[in-house]
Amino acid sequence: MRVFVAGATGAVGRPLVRMLAASGHHVTAMTRSEARASALRSGGVDAVVCDVFDPDVLRRTVLEARPDVLIHELTDIPPALDPDPAMAEEQLAGNRRIRTEGTRILVDAAVAAGASRVVAESIAFAYAPVGGPVKVEHDPLMDGPSADAVRALESSCLGTAGIEGAVLRYGYFYGPGSFYAEDGSATALVRRGELPIVGDDDDLTSFVHVDDAAAATLLALESPPGIYNVVDDEPAPTREWLPVFAEAVGAPPPPRTRGDGRAEDYARGASNAKAKRLLGWIPRYASWRDGFSTAPR
Numbered sequence: 001m002r003v004f005v006a007g008a009t010g011a012v013g014r015p016l017v018r019m020l021a022a023s024g025h026h027v028t029a030m031t032r033s034e035a036r037a038s039a040l041r042s043g044g045v046d047a048v049v050c051d052v053f054d055p056d057v058l059r060r061t062v063l064e065a066r067p068d069v070l071i072h073e074l075t076d077i078p079p080a081l082d083p084d085p086a087m088a089e090e091q092l093a094g095n096r097r098i099r100t101e102g103t104r105i106l107v108d109a110a111v112a113a114g115a116s117r118v119v120a121e122s123i124a125f126a127y128a129p130v131g132g133p134v135k136v137e138h139d140p141l142m143d144g145p146s147a148d149a150v151r152a153l154e155s156s157c158l159g160t161a162g163i164e165g166a167v168l169r170y171g172y173f174y175g176p177g178s179f180y181a182e183d184g185s186a187t188a189l190v191r192r193g194e195l196p197i198v199g200d201d202d203d204l205t206s207f208v209h210v211d212d213a214a215a216a217t218l219l220a221l222e223s224p225p226g227i228y229n230v231v232d233d234e235p236a237p238t239r240e241w242l243p244v245f246a247e248a249v250g251a252p253p254p255p256r257t258r259g260d261g262r263a264e265d266y267a268r269g270a271s272n273a274k275a276k277r278l279l280g281w282i283p284r285y286a287s288w289r290d291g292f293s294t295a296p297r
Contacts, residue, residue, distance in 0.1 A: 001221065004065045004115070006030045006052065006106055007073030008040060011177030012121065012170070016073065016214040021045050023218065028065040052102040055109075062109040069221050070110040072120040072157070074098050080185035089145060096149035103153045107160050117164045119220045120157045124169035124206055124229045124270040126150050133204055134235055134269045137169070137227040154227065166220040170213050171206035171231035171270060174288070175296055178210060180245065182297045190242070191251040197239045198257050204269035205241060206231035209295045212283040219279040228275040234287040235269020241288055248292040 003020055007013045008029030017040065020027045027045040031037050040047035050061045052074055062070065076094035103120065110118050127135040128142045141147045157165035174180035180187055189195040208231050216230040242254045275281045285291030 001069060002026045002028070002065065002067045003221070004028045004030065004062055004067035004070045004110075004113075005073060006071065007075065007121070008047070009033070009036045010073050010075060011173050011175070011210045012213045012217065013073040014177065015211050016071070016217050017045055018043070019214055019218050025221075028067065030061070052098065052105055055105045058105060059109045059112055062106075062113045062115075066113060067110070067115050069117045069119060070106060070113075070115050071217065072103060072106050072118060072153075073217075074102055074106075075121070080179075092146060096145060099149035099153040103156045107156045107163060111160065111162055115163070117166065117221070117225075118157050118160075119166045119168065119217060120153060122150055122154055122167045122169045122227070124171045124231050125267065126169075127268045127270065129265045129267060132268075134271050135229075136271050137229060137274055139268075158225070158227070164225040166223055166225055167227045168213070168217060168220060168230045169227060169270065171208040171229075173210050173213065174207055174291065175210035180297075182249075187249050190246050190249060190254065193252055193255055195242065196255045196257045197242055200239070202237055203267040204235040204237055205267070206235045206269040207241070207288045207291070208232055208283065209285045209291050211296070212281075212285055215284070216275060216279055216281045219281050223279050226274075226278075228279060229270040229272050230275055230281070231270045231272045232283050232285060232287055232291070233272065234289065236288065241292075244289060245292050249297075 003025045008017050009031050017029050029040045029045050029047045030050050034049050037047035037049050048061050076098050078091050081088045126141045126147045128140045154167045157167050179185050246254050285295050
C-alpha cells in the first residue's frame with residue numbers, strides 16, 4: 001500500500017513511519033524541514049519538504065506520491081502550554097488553523113490524487129463535561145474554539161465524497177516527543193513540584209503511549225471508517241496518576257492545593273472499546289500505571 005504521512009516527525013509520526021515501513025508499505029513522509037527529511041530518507045523512506053498551507057505545492061506533492069491512504073498527523077502545539085486557559089487558547093491558534101484550513105487542504109489533495117482513505121489525528125479530551133465519567137465516540141463535544149476546530153477536522157475527513165475517513169481521537173500522549181517525555185515540559189513541572197493535585201480533583205485523564213497510538217493508526221489503514229477513541233484502559237483522576245508519574249521520573253510527591261468548589265464541570269475520560277472491537281487494537285501499555293515506569297520515555 002502507498003501511504004502519505006503528513007506530520008511524519010511528530011510524536012506519533014516518528015514511530016508510525018517506522019511501523020509502516022516495517023510492514024512493507026511504501027511510505028512518503030512529509031515534513032517542513034530538510035534536515036528532518038534527510039533523517040527520514042536515511043531510515044529508508046521517501047521524504048518530501050512541504051508546507052500544508054501552500055496548497056498548490058502540497059497538491060503536486062501528493063499527486064506525485066500517488067497514495068492509497070493519506071495520514072494526517074500534523075499539529076502545531078508549543079513545547080509548553082500556559083496554565084491560564086485563555087493564554088493557552090492563544091498559543092493554540094496555529095493548531096486550530098491546521099485542524100480547519102490545513103485538514104481541508106490535505107483532504108482535497110488526497111481526493112485529487114485518487115486516495116481512497118484519510119486517517120486523521122484528533123483528540124479524546126474534548127468531550128463535553130456532562131453525563132457519565134467515561135465517554136464513547138457518539139457523545140457530544142464541549143463548546144469553544146478548540147473543540148470547534150476538532151469538529152471541522154472530523155467533518156472534513158468523514159464528510160468528503162469519495163474518501164473513507166478514519167478519525168483517531170488520541171488520549172494524552174506520554175512517551176518520546178510528548179509533554180510527558182523525559183525532556184517534556186510536564187515532566188519538568190513535576191520535577192520542580194509545580195504540577196499540583198487540586199482539591200479532590202475529579203477530572204479524568206485518558207492516556208496513551210505514542211507507540212500504542214502509532215499501532216492503532218497502522219490498523220486504521222484498513223478498518224471500518226468512523227471515529228475511534230485511542231486511549232488506554234484506565235481513565236484516572238490526577239490524584240491517582242500524578243503521584244505514580246512523579247515517582248517514575250524521580251520527582252518528589254506532587255503538592256496538593258485546595259479546589260475551587262466546582263461541581264459537575266470536570267473533564268471526562270474516554271472508552272477504547274470500539275477501537276478494540278473494530279480495529280483489533282490491543283494497547284501494549286494497557287494502563288499508565290505500568291506504562292509510566294516501563295515504557296520508553
